[in-house]
Amino acid sequence: MSEGTVQIPERKAVDGAISPREFIRRGAVFFLLLALVIIFSIAQPAFINVNNLMSILQAVSVVAIIGAGVTVTLAIGGFDLSVGAVAASSVMAASYAMIVLNLNAYETVPLVLVFGAIVGLVNALLIVRLKVPDLLATLATMFLLTGLQLIPTAGRSISVGLILPDGTTAAGKVDPAFLAIGRSSVFGTIPFPVILMLIVAFVLYVLTERTRLGRLLYATGGNEAATRLAGANIARLKTFAYVLSGTLASLGGIIVTARVGRGDVSSGASLLMDSVAASLIGFAVLGLRRPNVLGTTIGAVFVGVLLNGLTMLNAPYYTQDFIKGAVLVGALALTYGISRSKA
Template sequence: MNTRRDPHALADALPLAAQLRDGLRRGVVFLLLAALVLIFSVLQPAFLTLANAMSILQAVAVVAIIGTGVTVTLAVGGFDLSVGAVAASSVMAASYAMIVLDLGAFATVALVLAFGIVVGLFNALLIVRLKVPDLLATLSTMFLLTGLQLIPTAGRSISAGLILPDGSKATGKVDPLFLAIGRSSLFETLPLPVLLMILVAIVLFVLTERTRFGRLLFATGGNETATRLAGAPVERLRGFAYVLSASLAALGGIIVAARIGRGDVSSGASLLMDSVAASLIGFAVRGLRRPNVGGTIVGAVFVGVLLNGLTMLNAPYYTQDFIKGAVLVSALALTYGINRKMR
């Protein structure tokens, strides 16, 4: 028997193997997501229903919206650690505006979005003007907001009939029109928070991936000095990223407040970690190995599917963060490991 290998066959096989590895690298997150859906569907048939799919999307809408803001800060070479605190403060601010200040839905939304813009400008001032490292600046903002949101109510959650620190009683109530933001559905099928998530994703995807402005954002994160020498307004680009991130976090807080109908002091506890996880998983989507809005949305859905499935299987709550972390590590390790073998 002739055991010699045909060199032409080897030449043909190598590109094929490389193509398979490249396909695996690009699709590893989708393969893991498909595997999760299959496993959960087999173990719990109720998982694979339209109602549960909409429930998952509604649950991840806020995380996805906040995560896209984090993604933009990653694109300029930064990182916004304050988004969870901004969202939580926005929940409290929205409830305070309606229940204590007796404002309507439109005024409340405008006030909270303005609050997000102000926080973003404050972060931009620290980072861009005062040259404070982004992690230190946004961490400081996080602690500042975490404490500030508790002061007006002396640490109490905000609901109708709230007793204020001076002993008076709040007379306002949550506007039903405001509640519709978090509880209504389009055509009784598509929840409004999911629609907002889709709109934000489309706008930011086009902005970051299809415009010159988006290319400048990534150029700033890749090589700030070269981008500045090329004439780009680097400071404005970085400032824009942090203003956008805080504004989207405020929008996420509005949706949470509209969904729960009160100002819960613990409402934003997990938003930072989940939004960061979605952004990091986005690095592995399609093997891009860079922040990208589409990947962040997929990452948010990935986390949502995982948590929803674990909940339906009655997995202990104290194991969920560990499992989520293990799956995240696996997705990133596979993506970067496969890429290393292709070099």
Template sequence: MSDISQSQRQSLPATTPPRSTGEAAKTIIRRGAVFLLLAALFVLFTLAQPAFLTVSNLMSVLQAVSVVAIIGAGVTVTLAIGGFDLSAGAVAASSVMAASYAMIVLGFNVWQTVPLVLAFGALVGLFNALLIVRLKVPDLLATLSSMFLLTGLQLIPTAGRSISVGLILPDGSTATGKYDPLFLLIGRSSLLGTVPLPVILMAVVAIALYVLTEHTRFGRLLFATGGNEIATRLAGGNTARIRTLAYVLSGTLAALGGIIVAARVGRGDVSSGASLLMDSVAASLIGFAVLSLKRPNVLGTTVGAVFVGILLNGLTMLNAPYYTQDFIKGAVLVGALALTYGFGRARA
């Protein structure tokens, strides 16, 4: 038989060369960078302090990061549409004050307080959406304005005082209410005495939002809106409604985080939300590196929150000076992101 002609060889379908073992290893490292570092932290902290790897300590870590993960999940939804909710921390802080004021001053019980505070968060999200969707204010500017409004608003009813039992009101009278014991259980109770209720709430929120964003038409429209809003609109997607729902969801979840904080500390502290925004945003952005997805995702946000919580808990147990912890946290996170985005990239 004659040899295959040049033209015949050119018409044959091209075959993809098999990936080398090195390339496969690089892909595994990129996709699992955060998990590899998390496993390394577990080994390091357990060897240095055996008490680290106990059920009670791990549950304590999860309880500590639950609020950040819940608020971060809401921020993640706004990132998915190409926005950014800077008011999330202020909503959570205002929700702490609102829940405390409702019970201490107004005498509400848990069944009145929780829906009221969740509705408050949803209304803030709706207000943000009004500014962004209807008035065309850029997301960062709109939510930054809401943040300042809420930061000042939460101080007015009590003249800047924290809220606790026996609060002296601006008119000189004394508040006679108290925290509903059922409300305090939200932040302090545990399932079977082992798994704290805030951890269960975090898991429920993470699973529900993961299904919503990754396995539903609404989730596909979220990411489509963030990728190309005009194309999504031309394809029949109601982008105004999608963006509105994203901010309402973010506000509601931030309010839920505030409820958990209020139930845990039993006090309306005016400084309770000081670090919630940055921690939640950090968890959301770390989520980009999880599984090398390089996009907002709720699973990654939850893993990011747990990652930071494990790191800080381990450093605390090792008696690392407080003034070095932020630096170490930043160095480890830079390493995770570098492995995800830069390791093994093909040269131009």
């Protein structure tokens, strides 16, 4: 009898059968997303308008890109809490480079991306070399950047005609080519930030799911000691993850700057929490129960649909975070709870 019981999963795999519970577990996020779209479309028909849907994707593109970096750090068993501060600092750095230093877009973009990579390298140095726990290291970096970004302008936002601390007026302006990053569209319909989001998601999906490097990243998060014994360079893997996370956070900051056309000191206030939410929802996509870039992208769209729908229904702003948290708890509980009950 025990042998027959052991053979049941094998027969299911051969037959290709999926139990109803397993089907619900794998599709939980998609079912909830579909339910949200239907509810919001019925309550407010303008929600399903193509322009509004493109607006949602444009709004979540930054969260998805930053969340992809967080996902890579989760894959190695770490967690980057500094991404929101890196993105906000990148907003200020990009604006400062153009408005104060009078640089053009082709000089500003590489400069800001290098800034993000350097922050990721500093995080990796703290974590890998100095053995500081990842949460403490990235939290310290977050506080450092939050204060540092305010110093060059004495706490003021950066816009054309900025009065500098020495009393002079900044002579530069935001390069139109830079603004095109956040405001242009492809084929007149698809916002360029959405294209960037899809490119980042595709490249990182291939990297993490289809390459040896990706397998080593997940192996590091699963069993670091065994991965080291297998010959992998753990220090390099962790450094790669945090540098990539910092670079993607800077890319998100560039998109925000190009969209608003100025350096707003409060621009990155919600990016950390929304990116983390997208990454965590990603655990529930297809029932994978692990960090994955595809799931993070879907999670960002999920959060975007929810917030856009609540806004169109004139839901009070102070209830939106609660509702977002409740839906996140529901999605994860549905995914993990069904699996537990089945076991």
